Amino acid sequence: MRYSPCALKNARRRPAESSVTDALLEDLDRRLAAGDPLLPTYKTKVRESHALLAQRFHQGARASLLVRQAAYFTDAILQRSWSRFLPLDAKASLIAVGGYGRGELHPASDVDVLILTSGDPRSLAEHIEPLVMFLWDIGLEIGHSVRSLAQCIDEARADITVVTNLVESRLLAGDPQLFELLGEATGPQHIWPTAAFFSAKVEEQRARHAKFDDSGQNLEPNLKEGPGGLRDIQTIGWVAKRHFGVNTMAALVEHGFLNDREYRQLKRGEEHLWRVRYALHLLTGRHEDRLLFEHQRALANQFGYTDATANLAVEQFMQDYYRRVVEMQRLNEMLLQLFEEAILLNNELGEPVPINRRFQARNGYLEVVNSGTFARFPLAMLEMFLLLQQHPELQGVRASTIRLVRAHRHLIDGRLRNDIRARALFIEIFRQRDGLTHATRRMHRYGILSRYLPAFHAVTGLMQFDLFHVYTVDEHILMVIRNMRRFALERHVDECPRCNQVYAQLPKPELLYLSGLFHDIAKGRGGDHSELGAEDAHAFCLRHDLSAFDAELVAWLVRKHLVMSHTAQHKDIDDPEVIQEFAHMVGTRIRLDYLYLLTVADMRGTNPARWNSWKAALLDHLHARTAEALERGLD
Numbered sequence: 001m002r003y004s005p006c007a008l009k010n011a012r013r014r015p016a017e018s019s020v021t022d023a024l025l026e027d028l029d030r031r032l033a034a035g036d037p038l039l040p041t042y043k044t045k046v047r048e049s050h051a052l053l054a055q056r057f058h059q060g061a062r063a064s065l066l067v068r069q070a071a072y073f074t075d076a077i078l079q080r081s082w083s084r085f086l087p088l089d090a091k092a093s094l095i096a097v098g099g100y101g102r103g104e105l106h107p108a109s110d111v112d113v114l115i116l117t118s119g120d121p122r123s124l125a126e127h128i129e130p131l132v133m134f135l136w137d138i139g140l141e142i143g144h145s146v147r148s149l150a151q152c153i154d155e156a157r158a159d160i161t162v163v164t165n166l167v168e169s170r171l172l173a174g175d176p177q178l179f180e181l182l183g184e185a186t187g188p189q190h191i192w193p194t195a196a197f198f199s200a201k202v203e204e205q206r207a208r209h210a211k212f213d214d215s216g217q218n219l220e221p222n223l224k225e226g227p228g229g230l231r232d233i234q235t236i237g238w239v240a241k242r243h244f245g246v247n248t249m250a251a252l253v254e255h256g257f258l259n260d261r262e263y264r265q266l267k268r269g270e271e272h273l274w275r276v277r278y279a280l281h282l283l284t285g286r287h288e289d290r291l292l293f294e295h296q297r298a299l300a301n302q303f304g305y306t307d308a309t310a311n312l313a314v315e316q317f318m319q320d321y322y323r324r325v326v327e328m329q330r331l332n333e334m335l336l337q338l339f340e341e342a343i344l345l346n347n348e349l350g351e352p353v354p355i356n357r358r359f360q361a362r363n364g365y366l367e368v369v370n371s372g373t374f375a376r377f378p379l380a381m382l383e384m385f386l387l388l389q390q391h392p393e394l395q396g397v398r399a400s401t402i403r404l405v406r407a408h409r410h411l412i413d414g415r416l417r418n419d420i421r422a423r424a425l426f427i428e429i430f431r432q433r434d435g436l437t438h439a440t441r442r443m444h445r446y447g448i449l450s451r452y453l454p455a456f457h458a459v460t461g462l463m464q465f466d467l468f469h470v471y472t473v474d475e476h477i478l479m480v481i482r483n484m485r486r487f488a489l490e491r492h493v494d495e496c497p498r499c500n501q502v503y504a505q506l507p508k509p510e511l512l513y514l515s516g517l518f519h520d521i522a523k524g525r526g527g528d529h530s531e532l533g534a535e536d537a538h539a540f541c542l543r544h545d546l547s548a549f550d551a552e553l554v555a556w557l558v559r560k561h562l563v564m565s566h567t568a569q570h571k572d573i574d575d576p577e578v579i580q581e582f583a584h585m586v587g588t589r590i591r592l593d594y595l596y597l598l599t600v601a602d603m604r605g606t607n608p609a610r611w612n613s614w615k616a617a618l619l620d621h622l623h624a625r626t627a628e629a630l631e632r633g634l635d
Contacts (some may be wrong), residue, residue: 022491023074024049028080038084042077042138049073050107050139054282054310057312063274070105071096074140075172078113082173085131090117092128093174095182098143101168102237106274107281111135111141114152114169118178121146121309122211139410141287149182157191160200167241194243198343202336205235216325217475219463223273223280224289228325230273232268232332233611239339257338259403262331269328276321279303291321296465314465322461322472330406331446337399338364359387366391367398374408376418381405382425382452389435397442405446412451423544426452430510430517437482440517444478455521455536462524470607473523480598484509498620500598502593513549514541515557515598534559556591557598564599568618573625582622583629592630596623 028045032038053066070265075096095101098112105111115121128146135142136473156163166186188194189428209227212218216228224230240246244255249266271635279299280288291299300317307313341347352360358373358380359366363551366388371484373380384401388394397405416422429439443449449459450544460471471479486492487503506512514537522532534555541551563585571578586592600619604611 017607019054021049021069024052024073025076038133039137042081042134044196046077046139047341054107057278057282062271063278064271066278067104067274070107071100071103074100074105074111077138077140078111078135080174081131081134085134085175086124086127090124090127091175091178092116092124092420093179093182095173095174095179096170096172097165098168101165101170102234103170106287107366108141108284108286109281110141110287112143112165113145113172114165115146116152116178116182116222117142117146117148118175119148121148121151148242149185152182153185153191154199156186160192160197160204163192163197164201167238182279188242192242194239194343197223197242198239198339201235201239202340205232205336214297215471215602216329217461217463217472217477217491219319219320219470220290220292221321222290223277223321226325228327228329228332230270230277232328233270233273236335236339238334239336239343243339243343247257252335257335257342261405262334262403265327266331269324269331272321272324273328291318293465310524311462315463315524318463319461319472322463326445326461330402330447330590333445334399334402336395337402341399349534349539355387355391359384361391361394362394362398364395365398365401366394366396367401368404374404374411378408378411379419379422380447381409381412382422382429385439386425386429386432388442389429389432389439392434397446402446405448409447409451412448417452420545422452427510427544427546430513436513437478437485440478440481444474453517453521458525459521459523464523468607468610471605473520474497476605477517477520479592480519480601481513483517483601483604484512484597487601493521495615496600498623499597502623503597505593506597507590508550511546511554511557512594512597514554515561516601518554518558519561519598531549553591553594557594560595561598561602564595564619565603568599568622569615573618574623579622579625579629584634586626589627589630592623592626 024045028041030615031041049070053070056193057063057066057222073529078094086092093116095114095116096103096112097114099105099109100112117124121128126293132142132144152162152166156166162187166182169179169183184190186192192200206223208231212222212226214227216226218226222229236252237249240249240252240257244251246252246255249258249263253260253263276299277289278290279302280291280295283295283298284365288295296318297314300312300314303317305313305317308316311319328465333561340348341363350363352362352367352369354360354369355366358377360369366384368380383398384405388396428442432439443452446462450460456474456477459477462473463469464473469476484503486495487499489502489510493500503509503512518533518537518540520529520533521536522529525532537558538551538555541554542548546554555611564582567573567578567582573579583592586595596619600616603619
């Protein structure tokens with residue numbers, strides 16, 4: 001039977017250096033021709049293929065090559081097995097789906113296949129059931145479904161997951177015309193048109209990210225499902241294939257969605273994640289995508305990291321991982337927005353609404369007036385975040401402007417940091433009534449915060465190898481600022497009623513936010529991070545024209561940010577002497593209020609699972625007793 005164009009389009013090329021597994025396949029065929037028993041011979045070759053690819057990985061072969069070699073070898077095993085168990089005239093197709101459909105198999109990945117029949121699948125049960133059992137027996141982790149063409153179409157129409165799997169399907173063996181019919185019937189012209197498919201995948205990603213608190217920088221990240229992980233890269237590929245009919249990320253360069261530099265960053269990030277995942281599967285011997293605490297040290301050693309004075313090898317390994325993930329998040333956000341304009345808006349952009357000489361709004365997003373704005377006026381890269389705070393009706397920054405930020409953020413240098421206008425803009429962002437959480441997260445995501453505050457770059461992706469801190473230092477700092485902002489919002493008053501009341505009395509909330517920004521910024525340097533951070537904070541505040549009193553208050557908060565937590569949890573706060581000692585340390589009610597809010601925000605942002613009503617009550621009690629002591633006057 002002649003192969004259809006659809007089948008040929010989905011047939012996969014042999015990967016480079018496929019001779020590595022070809023030798024195993026040739027030996028398999030020789031042994032079977034010589035009369036060796038079927039099942040043991042296949043089982044031996046499957047086991048040898050796993051060992052061979054693992055050896056090549058440890059010798060330094062690229063994971064991107066190995067996952068394709070594994071898929072190529074598995075293709076050959078399945079094709080040979082199909083021909084042994086299914087009659088030649090069977091009206092059925094063997095189809096690779098999911099990650100296997102993409103031609104990617106990690107050491108413990110499931111081999112997902114669809115067995116498609118033209119009629120009732122039960123008519124071929126006597127052939128299919130022995131086939132599946134055989135594949136399991138020889139050591140393949142088969143994930144299979146058996147569906148008629150009609151059943152498959154109905155399920156794809158009802159379930160975005162099913163149609164997504166089919167987007168990546170490849171014909172392995174069997175009836176090519178049946179496979180082509182499936183492709184036509186489940187194409188965007190019949191079900192899940194690209195606009196609906198795109199919207200569903202974006203919502204799916206949003207829900208998935210929410211499960212990880214919208215952060216890929218957790219203590220034990222999921223390198224597949226977490227924000228910035230492999231699933232985010234795959235989402236780009238699914239949408240691109242469904243709408244544009246492209247099979248590679250390189251094609252996105254041709255379509256103008258990626259430039260060469262971004263494409264290289266995307267591929268480097270994907271290779272890094274693949275390599276870590278490959279090693280994780282080998283280390284655990286199972287399908288494991290979570291970088292659990294217990295595996296991180298072994299992986300760091302395997303990848304050649306060594307302990308340094310300030311940072312353990314495992315902390316360096318995880319920092320590199322987290323920085324890759326942040327970069328993948330940036331690219332994912334930009335590409336999805338470009339896809340939105342192409343797919344939902346059909347590239348028909350609305351008329352721009354002027355905001356000032358440098359910025360305008362278009363389709364609900366902020367954009368620069370022209371591509372030379374940042375080159376001529378780098379301060380606009382800070383102004384952009386202030387404008388978003390002042391225009392809450394805007395959803396964010398247009399992808400084309402994000403790309404310009406990425407290209408020009410190097411202009412935020414020492415000269416710009418010393419510009420009085422830049423300092424005024426930065427402080428004004430922290431003085432705004434609304435939008436600080438989004439502003440700081442965007443500044444970090446686009447790489448601006450690290451450029452403006454080099455000390456923040458040093459803690460970006462920096463984890464602490466313990467079970468107490470569940471976020472990287474940079475993510476923790478942003479979480480603390482978020483917690484502080486929630487003290488001001490009525491809808492979050494139930495989280496900490498006393499905090500809401502105390503916050504309302506603060507004369508300058510921006511000082512609280514600045515203490516949150518600096519409280520852990522000196523971690524990883526060696527020495528007392530509270531003292532070093534206080535020095536940084538004091539210098540920063542004076543440089544940004546805050547009064548000497550305000551600068552000293554922020555520095556004091558950073559220096560003492562651990563004291564209230566320690567006192568509440570480790571001392572008898574019903575003892576008048578303890579209260580008197582703490583009150584003497586604090587000195588004034590204004591310091592007490594700021595320190596109380598910083599402490600609550602810090603504890604809640606360190607490990608939310610360990611924050612509870614008991615700890616909240618301890619801090620409330622310490623705050624109340626100390627306030628009373630200060631009101632009576634210190635001895």
